[in-house]
Amino acid sequence: AQSVTQPDIHITVSEGASLELRCNYSYGATPYLFWYVQSPGQGLQLLLKYFSGDTLVQGIKGFEAEFKRSQSSFNLRKPSVHWSDAAEYFCAVGARGNEKLTFGTGTRLTIIP
Amino acid sequence: GAGVSQSPSNKVTEKGKDVELRCDPISGHTALYWYRQSLGQGLEFLIYFQGNSAPDKSGLPSDRFSAERTGGSVSTLTIQRTQQEDSAVYLCASSPEWGSQHFGDGTRLSIL
Numbered sequence: 493a494q495s496v497t498q499p500d501i502h503i504t505v506s507e508g509a510s511l512e513l514r515c516n517y518s519y520g521a522t523p524y525l526f527w528y529v530q531s532p533g534q535g536l537q538l539l540l541k542y543f544s545g546d547t548l549v550q551g552i553k554g555f556e557a558e559f560k561r562s563q564s565s566f567n568l569r570k571p572s573v574h575w576s577d578a579a580e581y582f583c584a585v586g587a588r589g590n591e592k593l594t595f596g597t598g599t600r601l602t603i604i605p
Numbered sequence: 606g607a608g609v610s611q612s613p614s615n616k617v618t619e620k621g622k623d624v625e626l627r628c629d630p631i632s633g634h635t636a637l638y639w640y641r642q643s644l645g646q647g648l649e650f651l652i653y654f655q656g657n658s659a660p661d662k663s664g665l666p667s668d669r670f671s672a673e674r675t676g677g678s679v680s681t682l683t684i685q686r687t688q689q690e691d692s693a694v695y696l697c698a699s700s701p702e703w704g705s706q707h708f709g710d711g712t713r714l715s716i717l
Contacts (some may be wrong), residue, residue: 526705533710535609535696581639592638592661593706595648 494519498509498596506600513568513599515583525566527557527592536582542566553577573581573592578603607631609709611697618687618714626682626712630699637680639672643693656702684714686706692716695699
């Protein structure tokens with residue numbers, strides 16, 4: 493069965509600092525990987541996705557993620573965070589990118605001035 | 606453009622009542638999904654519709670939960686005889702046949 497682990501429940505960073513959110517997955521075949529962001533009271537917004545090809549993927553809002561098959565990881569990065577990045581971030585894995593997604597438990601990001 | 610629309614945005618009901626949650630997917634999207642987001646449980650898959658195929662109901666937690674999708678568009682998630690553990694945010698998503706899922710803002714369900 494597929495699973496996703498986000499080991500950090502809560503991360504606090506200073507505005508302007510760099511960010512890395514960790515995601516490890518377990519999946520029997522080539523995974524389709526996603527990062528979503530959720531602001532309070534909102535649904536999930538897709539930040540980026542990996543289906544195949546270049547293992548470094550660029551997303552919206554200046555985020556990027558790198559797929560590392562050898563480490564079963566898909567970590568999310570941003571070089572300089574903004575106060576508006578404060579939200580909950582979810583990593584997810586799926587098959588063919590079009591069936592049920594399995595989500596991690598999320599990482600809550602707090603930005604301090 | 607119009608995104609995934611869910612209604613109501615909030616629903617408070619008494620234990621034992623039935624509730625219906627509605628999802629209007631993005632026009633042209635063939636796939637529709639329901640997820641539940643609850644404290645301590647994260648996001649869990651409930652059910653998935655793809656075109657005219659039989660739905661994947663493998664995530665429904667009990668036979669009190671059911672869903673239908675009429676005309677390949679609007680979907681209704683029904684919870685019968687609600688229990689307090691059903692309190693959660695119910696999220697709907699839709700996608701093209703080959704594409705990423707787009708989520709609505711959810712229905713926050715509170716069972717008293």
